[in-house]
Amino acid sequence: MATSAVSHAGHASAIHVEKSGIWSWITTVDHKRIGILYGASAFLFFLIGGIEALLLRIQLGSPENTFLSAEAYNQLFTMHGTTMIFLGVMPLSAMFFNYFIPLLLGARDVAFPRLNAFSFWVFLFGGLFLNVSFLFNAAPNAGWFGYANLTSKQYSPGLNVDFWVIGLQILGVSSLAAAVNFFTTVVNMRAKGMKLMRMPMFVWMSFITQILLLLAFPVITVALILLMFDRLFGTMFFTASLGGDPLLWQHLFWIFGHPEVYILILPAFGIVSEILPVFARKPLFGYAAMVFSGAFIAFLGFGVWSHHMFATGMGPIADTVFSLATMLIAVPTGVKIFNWIGTVAGGSLQFRTPLYFSLGFIAMFIIGGLSGVMHASPPADLQQTDTYFVVAHFHYVLFGGSIFALTAGAYYWWPKMFGRMLSEKLGKVHFWLMFVGFNLTFFPMHFVGLHGMPRRVYTYPAGLGFETMNQIETAGSMVLAIAFLVFIYNIIQTARKPADAPADPWNGATLEWSIPSPPQEFNFAEEPVVHSRDPLWETKRERGGKLPEPARVSGAGIHLPNPSYWPILAALGVGSVFVSIMLVHTLGPIAIAAAVLFFFFCVFKWAFEPAG
Amino acid sequence: MAFWARAFHTARRVAPVLLIALAMAACGGTSAEFPQSTLHPKSDLTSTIDGVFMTTVWWALLVFVLVEGALLYVIFRYRGRPDDREPSQVHGNTLLEIVWTAIPALILAMIAVPTVRAIFDTYEVPAGDALEVEVIGHQWWWEFRYPQYGVTTANELHVPVGRTVTMKMTTVDVLHSFWLPQLAAKRDVFPNRITTIWFRADSAGYYSGQCAEFCGLQHARMAFHVAAGTPEEFDAFITGLRRTGTPVPADTTAPSSPSSAMAGITTTTLAAQAQADTAAARDSAPAAAQAPAGSGAELFRTRGCAACHTLDATSKAKMVGPNLANIGSRRYIAAGTLLNTDENLARWIQDPQSIKPGVIMQSMGLTLEQARSVAAYLRTHK
Numbered sequence: 001m002a003t004s005a006v007s008h009a010g011h012a013s014a015i016h017v018e019k020s021g022i023w024s025w026i027t028t029v030d031h032k033r034i035g036i037l038y039g040a041s042a043f044l045f046f047l048i049g050g051i052e053a054l055l056l057r058i059q060l061g062s063p064e065n066t067f068l069s070a071e072a073y074n075q076l077f078t079m080h081g082t083t084m085i086f087l088g089v090m091p092l093s094a095m096f097f098n099y100f101i102p103l104l105l106g107a108r109d110v111a112f113p114r115l116n117a118f119s120f121w122v123f124l125f126g127g128l129f130l131n132v133s134f135l136f137n138a139a140p141n142a143g144w145f146g147y148a149n150l151t152s153k154q155y156s157p158g159l160n161v162d163f164w165v166i167g168l169q170i171l172g173v174s175s176l177a178a179a180v181n182f183f184t185t186v187v188n189m190r191a192k193g194m195k196l197m198r199m200p201m202f203v204w205m206s207f208i209t210q211i212l213l214l215l216a217f218p219v220i221t222v223a224l225i226l227l228m229f230d231r232l233f234g235t236m237f238f239t240a241s242l243g244g245d246p247l248l249w250q251h252l253f254w255i256f257g258h259p260e261v262y263i264l265i266l267p268a269f270g271i272v273s274e275i276l277p278v279f280a281r282k283p284l285f286g287y288a289a290m291v292f293s294g295a296f297i298a299f300l301g302f303g304v305w306s307h308h309m310f311a312t313g314m315g316p317i318a319d320t321v322f323s324l325a326t327m328l329i330a331v332p333t334g335v336k337i338f339n340w341i342g343t344v345a346g347g348s349l350q351f352r353t354p355l356y357f358s359l360g361f362i363a364m365f366i367i368g369g370l371s372g373v374m375h376a377s378p379p380a381d382l383q384q385t386d387t388y389f390v391v392a393h394f395h396y397v398l399f400g401g402s403i404f405a406l407t408a409g410a411y412y413w414w415p416k417m418f419g420r421m422l423s424e425k426l427g428k429v430h431f432w433l434m435f436v437g438f439n440l441t442f443f444p445m446h447f448v449g450l451h452g453m454p455r456r457v458y459t460y461p462a463g464l465g466f467e468t469m470n471q472i473e474t475a476g477s478m479v480l481a482i483a484f485l486v487f488i489y490n491i492i493q494t495a496r497k498p499a500d501a502p503a504d505p506w507n508g509a510t511l512e513w514s515i516p517s518p519p520q521e522f523n524f525a526e527e528p529v530v531h532s533r534d535p536l537w538e539t540k541r542e543r544g545g546k547l548p549e550p551a552r553v554s555g556a557g558i559h560l561p562n563p564s565y566w567p568i569l570a571a572l573g574v575g576s577v578f579v580s581i582m583l584v585h586t587l588g589p590i591a592i593a594a595a596v597l598f599f600f601f602c603v604f605k606w607a608f609e610p611a612g
Numbered sequence: 613m614a615f616w617a618r619a620f621h622t623a624r625r626v627a628p629v630l631l632i633a634l635a636m637a638a639c640g641g642t643s644a645e646f647p648q649s650t651l652h653p654k655s656d657l658t659s660t661i662d663g664v665f666m667t668t669v670w671w672a673l674l675v676f677v678l679v680e681g682a683l684l685y686v687i688f689r690y691r692g693r694p695d696d697r698e699p700s701q702v703h704g705n706t707l708l709e710i711v712w713t714a715i716p717a718l719i720l721a722m723i724a725v726p727t728v729r730a731i732f733d734t735y736e737v738p739a740g741d742a743l744e745v746e747v748i749g750h751q752w753w754w755e756f757r758y759p760q761y762g763v764t765t766a767n768e769l770h771v772p773v774g775r776t777v778t779m780k781m782t783t784v785d786v787l788h789s790f791w792l793p794q795l796a797a798k799r800d801v802f803p804n805r806i807t808t809i810w811f812r813a814d815s816a817g818y819y820s821g822q823c824a825e826f827c828g829l830q831h832a833r834m835a836f837h838v839a840a841g842t843p844e845e846f847d848a849f850i851t852g853l854r855r856t857g858t859p860v861p862a863d864t865t866a867p868s869s870p871s872s873a874m875a876g877i878t879t880t881t882l883a884a885q886a887q888a889d890t891a892a893a894r895d896s897a898p899a900a901a902q903a904p905a906g907s908g909a910e911l912f913r914t915r916g917c918a919a920c921h922t923l924d925a926t927s928k929a930k931m932v933g934p935n936l937a938n939i940g941s942r943r944y945i946a947a948g949t950l951l952n953t954d955e956n957l958a959r960w961i962q963d964p965q966s967i968k969p970g971v972i973m974q975s976m977g978l979t980l981e982q983a984r985s986v987a988a989y990l991r992t993h994k
Contacts, residue, residue: 070829070969143826149803150786150828155751240804246787247802280690286704311789311824312800313807316735320728327720334716335709341682342708348692348699359687366679370672377723379730380665382797383650383658386789386824451641452648452793454824457832461948464820465646 019563027563029113030521034120035099036417041124042091048131049083050484052076054477057441061474063462073458074141075160079130081144082164085264086171087127089398092406093267094123097182097206099417103512103519104200106191106528111184113561114606119178121571126170129575133163140164143456145257146227148238148249153231159582165228166582172221173574179213182206191511193530197291200510200533201284204291205270208298212259212266215302220256223249232584247312254305262301264398266294268405269336272358275412276340278506279355280347283534286339293332293339300329310378311385319378326376333369337362352506353427357408360435364400368393371446386456389449395442407434407487412506419499419517426490433483440476444469503550509534516550522558566606573599648793648820654840655795655811657734664730668723675719737810738776745769747781749788749801751827752834752971753934753947763853763925766934768942769838771813772846778810784930786828792821792838800825813840822948829970835948856937856993857926906982908989915976917961917986923993932972940994946971957987 025033055076059068068076098116102109110116133139138159142151151161186207190199199207227249229235236242238249277284284290306314306322314322340362349355371393375381384390407430414422448469453460460466504513511528512519514536532538540547576595580587643652653662690699746757756769771777781790781801790809791798794817799809823834841849904910912918922929925937939945942952949968950956962983964973978986 070832074829074831142828147787147826150826155786155828240802245804247805280699281692281696282699282701283703285702286709289704289709311798312802313809316732319731319735323727323731324724327724330720331713331717335713337679338712339704339709341679341686342705344683344690345686346699346702347690348696349687349690350692359683362683363680366676366683370676373720373723374665374668374672377664377668377727377730379661379727379734379797380668382734382799383661383665383793385798386791386826387650450650451646452650452820454791454822456826459832461835464648465641 024563026568027117027565029109029117029561029563029567031098031102031110031113031116032417032519032521032523034116035095035097037120038091038098038123039095039417041127042088042095045083045087045127045131046089046092047484049080049088050481052080052083054481056080057474057477059458060460060470062471063460063467065459068458070458071141074456075134075139077456078140078143078164079134082130082140082168083127084398085144085260086168087123087130089264089402089406090175091123091127093206093209093264093402094119094178096202096267096271096406096409096413097178097209100413100512101182101185101203101206102189103416103515103523104203104510105186105189105194106511106524106530107185107189108523108527108558109561110181111188112181114564114567115177115181117564117567118571119174119181121568122170122174122177122574125571125575126167126174129170129579130163130167133160133167138163140167145253146249147253148227148230148246149240151227151231151249152239162231162582165224165231166578169221169224169228170575170578172217172224175213176217176221179210179217183210183214186210191528191530197288198530198533200270201273201287201290202267202270205266205273205294208294209263209266212263212298212301216256216259216263219252223252223256226252228581232581250309250312251305254308255302257308258305259298259301261394261397262298264402266298268361268402269294271405271409271412272340272361273343274510275354275358275408276343277534278412278508279350279352279358280344281350281507282343282347283509283537284339285342285345286335287533289335290339293335296332297329300325300332304329307376307378307381308385310381323376323378327373330369330373330376337366337369350506352411353422353424353431354408354412354506356428356431357404357411360431361401361404361408364396364404364438368396368400371396384449386454387449388445388453388455391455392442392445392449395438395445399438399442404434413512414494415501415505416512416517416519418494419501420494420497421501421505422494423490426486426493430483430486430490433479433486437476437479437481437483441473441480442476444472444476448473504536504547507540509537511535514539514547514550516552520552520555522555522560525553525555525558562609562611564606564609566602566609570599570602570606573602643794643817648822650793650797652794654815654817654819655813657809657811658794658797659814660730660733661797664726667726671719671723675716737778737808738812740776742776742778742810743771745771745777745779747779747790747801749781749783749785749790749823749827750934751785752823752830752968754790754823754834754836755934758850761850761854762928763850763937764927764935765853765925765938766936767836767944767947768938769836770846770849771838771840772843773813773816773840775843776810776812779808781807781809787825788823788827788834789825790821791824792819792836794819795838795840796821798824816840816842818943820948830968833947833949833968833971835944837944837948852994853925853937856924906985908985908987911978911982911986912989915978915982915986916974917976920973936990936993938994940991954984954987954991957990958983961986 025037028034055068056073059065059073136159140163141160142156142164146161146164150156186203226235226237230237230239236244238244238246240246273284273290304322304326306318307326310319371389375384375390375393411422411427414420448466451465453464453466501517503516514528515524528535573595577592577599580591580595584592641649641651643649646652651662653659744759746759748755748757753767755764755766757764779790779796781799782805783801783803785803787800787802789798789800790796795813796809796811799807801807817840819838819840821836821838823831827834920931920933921936922931923936925935927935944950945952945957946960946964946968950960958980960967962978962980963975964971965975
């Protein structure tokens with residue numbers, strides 16, 4: 001057989017029985033289970049971030065409102081931003097990396113399965129740690145960007161900023177470990193015949209994302225360590241009166257912060273690039289241009305950080321350079337949008353829910369891109385920065401962009417992950433509510449920002465003309481809340497249905513649709529061989545149409561990594577090291593020593609764990 | 613059925629028109645409806661900025677219509693039908709891809725050229741007789757000094773129309789951002805450096821602005837106002853402030869020149885407090901002898917107000933609280949938080965924490981009656 005992209009049905013007599021129960025989830029090293037763990041916890045954090053947003057919107061629904069105190073508002077907007085970025089969108093992308101990179105590559109797992117489990121547990125502990133701060137009424141309150149010198153001990157004496165500094169460092173460990181893992185996976189674990197330029201676009205964009213993570217996270221880690229030393233040990237990195245410089249923080253933060261934007265959006269580009277061809281029934285338009293434009297965006301992403309700082313007055317030369325570099329990013333981004341439209345053109349569109357969300361993504365992302373070009377112009381940005389215009393802009397990119405695409409991905413891959421199709425009817429209701437609610441919430445923000453409403457204000461006076469637009473925004477946010485309730489209802493209804501989704505419900509083009517839904521623990525009974533960019537379409541074409549349903553087979557003889565509890569214990573070690581540093585003035589240095597010893601003990605046991 | 617079909621059809625035709633009308637209304641408006649709007653520039657600087665912004669708006673609108681239009685077209689044109697055969701498997705089109713790379717690049721050049729010109733324009737301080745203003749950010753209010761005239765005021769800046777104003781800005785505590793949408797756009801302020809921005813107001817008016825960089829608990833309550841008037845009005849304002857100076861000989865311990873006051877601005881609040889105490893004692897010494905017990909003047913001196921505030925606009929002391937030399941005539945108090953009515957002023961004096969929680973000003977245990985006397989006393993300082 002020339003192509004064997006499809007796993008062959010073996011004798012179905014001894015079906016591989018997978019373990020269940022909580023212990024099996026705690027010790028799992030299976031990338032699919034870790035993906036589901038990522039997805040479930042990220043979705044819960046996402047809902048928390050959404051509730052925070054609703055509270056903010058209620059407060060801003062009328063001028064001089066007293067629904068929230070200033071302190072509560074500042075904690076909630078800080079946690080909303082931090083949560084959505086680090087605990088919502090990033091780990092939701094990580095869910096898709098985990099579950100689908102190995103499947104799309106035709107691999108049995110990621111390169112380092114236990115490291116993968118470790119990444120997840122560190123992420124979960126970091127996320128819980130950040131949210132536990134609410135119980136102490138000490139949630140971070142200096143913004144997700146934590147500008148010095150407001151974050152100094154002098155101006156933020158409480159534990160609030162400590163929770164933020166320590167929480168982000170814990171999450172950074174998780175992101176870096178995961179990035180090493182997926183980078184290695186893509187480089188080393190591709191199926192036979194899957195050259196780089198045959199990789200599915202989602203894998204390509206994810207691969208570029210890992211490179212961004214590897215290069216950007218060390219910068220924020222350094223900045224956070226400097227800040228931690230300022231706060232805990234009396235160093236002066238950001239203290240102006242003693243020779244430090246608060247502006248240094250902004251440079252370090254945005255050298256991380258701007259690539260972070262692409263960390264959030266490139267996986268979304270990838271998801272949409274998978275979905276559009278399947279539902280247009282024709283290949284992705286301009287594959288090579290899509291790859292190189294993604295790489296170019298990521299490369300330029302490291303050279304534009306100062307466009308977040310035009311108002312600091314860097315001088316005409318720096319403003320010009322960063323402005324032009326920023327505008328240049330619009331070119332490869334435009335290439336992507338045109339290629340998506342080119343993919344749709346000439347197709348035969350199958351209007352299923354994943355397509356709705358993907359097309360919604362394109363329509364909304366265009367708006368976010370255009371407003372981005374507007375404040376790439378430093379003089380215009382002198383008015384727009386730190387206003388609701390910018391809030392509108394990045395919500396069009398991160399909600400209209402990332403969240404729409406991630407939702408598209410959820411509807412698209414749900415049957416593969418859970419063996420059940422989400423309801424199409426509820427999916428479309430979900431889409432229209434989200435589309436209308438999103439635009440009601442965020443479109444007026446453009447105008448209210450241009451009319452002079454700054455960001456991060458817990459209230460505003462009557463008489464500046466902000467009232468009507470804020471009311472519309474608050475009403476829109478309620479529609480968005482209903483949209484997500486419909487989604488949750490859809491998930492619950494679907495979970496009650498029998499798991500009868502076929503292996504290939506959408507006439508898919510990529511390898512994950514060649515195996516049963518949900519896949520067996522070993523993914524592919526036989527390692528696939530790939531001859532083209534759309535291996536499953538090629539197989540189906542050669543065999544003249546639909547393939548028979550792949551049978552579940554015995555996994556006897558297939559080597560899989562053993563479950564292990566050392567990753568979760570080592571993750572606990574990482575958490576305790578950071579927490580003991582935070583509480584050093586209470587618990588003393590001995591606590592740090594104990595935590596470090598515990599961590600090294602776990603790593604040692606992990607390293608010498610018998611292969612089984 | 614027909615009715616609903618017709619209604620739906622009409623709604624579909626009317627809806628876009630309504631939406632566009634709504635957007636235009638929101639976008640335009642008047643400066644009376646939107647007194648803090650960036651879309652009603654009233655200075656040379658903000659007009660330059662508005663010019664660049666409007667260029668980007670028109671190009672963005674054009675691109676928006678064309679690209680969203682193309683997207684909608686392909687969505688409707690290529691919707692699948694049950695009897696569709698597999699579409700032709702196109703992988704790309706090199707010529708098309710080159711074209712749609714080149715056209716956006718050209719459009720960006722159309723935005724980039726005026727942008728770069730405006731960048732250099734906005735950084736170039738025009739020569740001539742500029743009015744200098746030193747802006748000092750505080751959590752959560754604004755201090756304004758006129759070094760050429762040796763006077764200080766707070767939260768309400770007066771400038772003459774038609775004369776360039778050069779703002780030299782810094783902060784005594786955390787970062788802030790001075791945002792005056794109609795006249796000066798926005799510039800961040802830092803504790804260790806002086807940032808500048810300049811503008812020339814082209815019409816008289818009372819403009820509002822506020823801090824745009826998150827600066828802690830009461831960031832939302834850090835507004836300020838700018839009264840732009842004729843040169844004569846401005847001169848009268850300065851003369852009025854100079855008259856608030858006490859006739860006692862200048863204290864040699866206070867910094868003598870405004871520039872040295874700027875340079876030393878990074879002193880901590882505690883040091884400023886200590887200095888303020890001595891300055892206050894000096895300022896109120898002659899008044900104390902005359903003030904009858906229980907009067908507003910006496911309360912101001914004895915109940916702690918004078919430790920942080922001075923009523924002397926010519927004082928060079930670095931005070932913790934705003935200079936109150938012309939508090940009686942300002943339109944707002946507490947950095948734009950309240951209108952400056954007698955009742956509001958008394959409420960604020962009695963219990964500032966209930967109005968602006970976290971503000972440095974504390975309740976001094978005054979009864980409402982006492983607060984009213986202090987307010988009445990302050991009202992005389994215009």
